[in-house]
Amino acid sequence: MKLDTxxxxxxxxxDWRVLTAVEMGSKNxxxxxxxxxxxxxxxxxxxxxxxxxxxxLAKVGLIARMKEAKYDGYRLSYGGLDxxxxxxxxxxxxxxxxxxxxxxxxxxxIMIVADDKGTQKVLKIHRLGRISFxxxxxxxxxxxxxxxxxxMYLSRLAxxxxxxxxxxxxxxxFPVPEPIAQSRHTIVMSLVDAPPMRQVSSVPDPAALxxxxxxxxxxxxxxxxxxxxFNEFNILIREDRADDQDPDSAIxxxxxxxxxxxxxxxxxPNAEMYFDRDVECxxxxxxxRFHFVSTTPGPFYKDAKKTVGRDGARRLDAVVEAxxxxxxxxxxxxxxxxxxxxxxKDDADGSGDSEDExxxxxxxxxxxxGSEGGNDEPLVIGDRIVNTEAGLEKLTINDGT
Ligand code: ADP
Ligand code: MG
Numbered sequence: 001m002k003l004d005t006x007x008x009x010x011x012x013x014x015d016w017r018v019l020t021a022v023e024m025g026s027k028n029x030x031x032x033x034x035x036x037x038x039x040x041x042x043x044x045x046x047x048x049x050x051x052x053x054x055x056x057l058a059k060v061g062l063i064a065r066m067k068e069a070k071y072d073g074y075r076l077s078y079g080g081l082d083x084x085x086x087x088x089x090x091x092x093x094x095x096x097x098x099x100x101x102x103x104x105x106x107x108x109x110i111m112i113v114a115d116d117k118g119t120q121k122v123l124k125i126h127r128l129g130r131i132s133f134x135x136x137x138x139x140x141x142x143x144x145x146x147x148x149x150x151x152m153y154l155s156r157l158a159x160x161x162x163x164x165x166x167x168x169x170x171x172x173x174f175p176v177p178e179p180i181a182q183s184r185h186t187i188v189m190s191l192v193d194a195p196p197m198r199q200v201s202s203v204p205d206p207a208a209l210x211x212x213x214x215x216x217x218x219x220x221x222x223x224x225x226x227x228x229x230f231n232e233f234n235i236l237i238r239e240d241r242a243d244d245q246d247p248d249s250a251i252x253x254x255x256x257x258x259x260x261x262x263x264x265x266x267x268x269p270n271a272e273m274y275f276d277r278d279v280e281c282x283x284x285x286x287x288x289r290f291h292f293v294s295t296t297p298g299p300f301y302k303d304a305k306k307t308v309g310r311d312g313a314r315r316l317d318a319v320v321e322a323x324x325x326x327x328x329x330x331x332x333x334x335x336x337x338x339x340x341x342x343x344x345k346d347d348a349d350g351s352g353d354s355e356d357e358x359x360x361x362x363x364x365x366x367x368x369x370g371s372e373g374g375n376d377e378p379l380v381i382g383d384r385i386v387n388t389e390a391g392l393e394k395l396t397i398n399d400g401t
Contacts, residue, residue: 003082003111003125005098007060016087017041018053022063022076023084026152031066031073081152081184082125088183089113095123095188107158107261107340112191122177122192124162126185126261128154128336155185157325157333158261163187164323165225165260168316172223175216175256192256194238197285203237206292209253213282214299216255221266221275221304224317228262230278232285262337265317266308272301 011019021040025032038050054074057063062080066073089095096116103110111123129151163182166189170176178190203209213235220227227234236256243249264274279299286292309315321327 002101003086003098003109004079005083005086007062008083008086010060011056011083012053014041014049015053015056018050019057019062019076019080019084022057022074022080026076029073030150031071031075033071033073037074076152078127078151081155082186085125085184085186086123089123089181089186089188092181094181095121098123106344113188120191121180122189124159124187124189126155126158126162127151128158128185128333128340152185154333154336157329158337159185159187160329161263161320161325161333162260164320164325165263165316168319168323169257169260172314172316174219175254176260177256177258192236192238192258194236194254194256196233197235197237197255198232200237201289203253203290204251206286206290207294209237209255210282210286210292210294212253213255214279214294216257217275217278217282218299218304218307222307222310222313224266224308224313224315226264226266226268226271226274227257227260227278228264228274229259230257231281232289234259261333264334266305267317271305275301275304 018037018041021037022032024040025036029036034054037054038047041050041053054063057080058065058074060079061077062083063074064077066075086095086098094115095113097114099112099114099120101109101111102122107126107128109125109127111125112120113123114120159182163179166176166179166187170178177192180188180190182188213230217227217230234257236258238254238256240252240254241247241249242252264271266275268274283294286294307313321330
């Protein structure tokens with residue numbers, strides 16, 4: 001689903017208020033009855049004003065009339081939630097314009113945005129309910145509870161969790177983007193001018209980069225964390241030159257870690273599996289892409305486990321829980337993410353792609369990190385990616401204030 005901001009400039013203050021009313025009503029109603037929308041919006045224009053706004057919002061797809069319901073009512077669409085989130089980011093001056101989409105996954109849209117000074121940032125829109133929740137039988141009980149399965153709730157949880165981890169990691173000095181704001185199912189973060197490792201076809205010293213990535217896994221472990229999706233799509237490789245002016249000066253490569261909704265604690269019942277999977281992912285990628293195989297086995301979970309909290313390392317798993325991301329939220333989100341993983345795997349299996357294929361253009365690319373311009377050519381480090389400045393669209397929000 002693509003974010004389309006075109007209708008935004010035409011919304012009146014009343015339309016915004018009615019849209020907000022539908023959102024508020026959604027907390028307790030799957031389909032929000034029209035009288036409730038009227039009551040919450042309490043517009044000066046009275047009921048006819050509300051109806052006018054409802055029509056305007058429905059016309060541009062921000063809310064949808066639910067005809068099968070026993071009563072007349074509306075539901076917020078993804079577009080409606082996107083608008084509300086953007087409206088909040090704009091009001092707080094974090095976002096002024098919206099540019100092109102740089103990534104689309106099954107679980108998110110990644111957009112370039114800018115503030116009113118022209119500073120580019122990244123808007124990540126979580127879209128967790130995009131898949132249907134009918135695939136995995138084991139989650140049936142959990143899914144029977146509609147509230148827990150709703151796309152709005154789950155996508156918001158993913159954003160809250162990702163933001164909380166990004167903050168905790170950043171504070172601890174980890175190489176992650178700077179978290180700027182979170183609203184509903186979206187986060188705003190700094191734009192990292194670096195390609196994902198997936199696009200890097202060669203590096204001067206694979207052993208050094210490998211060691212750095214393993215060190216990063218172990219550093220996370222000391223702070224009680226496992227990334228859980230530590231792969232070539234979620235590691236951006238930034239190139240720093242010793243001397244900016246001199247193209248022949250030495251380059252250092254710094255991995256920047258992104259994508260945190262699936263992070264787990266080192267105390268998680270399946271921690272060892274997640275830890276091993278992260279390590280394996282890096283080993284496999286380095287062997288295939290850079291033909292580098294480390295002579296050192298491991299690292300192993302049981303050794304890493306002993307280092308949790310060592311030398312006064314702050315338990316970031318605990319920090320995030322204390323920040324308000326509760327166990328219940330974690331459980332709901334985890335069930336949804338696992339289901340999504342299972343679904344993705346089913347799809348990949350079904351398409352006949354096998355995990356062991358050595359072909360670099362392997363399964364799932366499109367879904368994981370497809371780039372709008374089809375610009376997924378491997379990139380030799382040394383060529384900078386240029387982030388598009390074209391097409392930044394001014395966001396006019398007429399909220400009557
Ligand atoms: P998903 O959960 O869909 O995998 P990610 O957070 O991994 O979403 O982002 C998808 C892609 O978008 C990344 O692989 C990367 O290319 C790009 N991206 C995400 N965040 C940033 C950022 N802060 N700076 C630059 N590129 C980013
Ligand atoms: Mg990712």
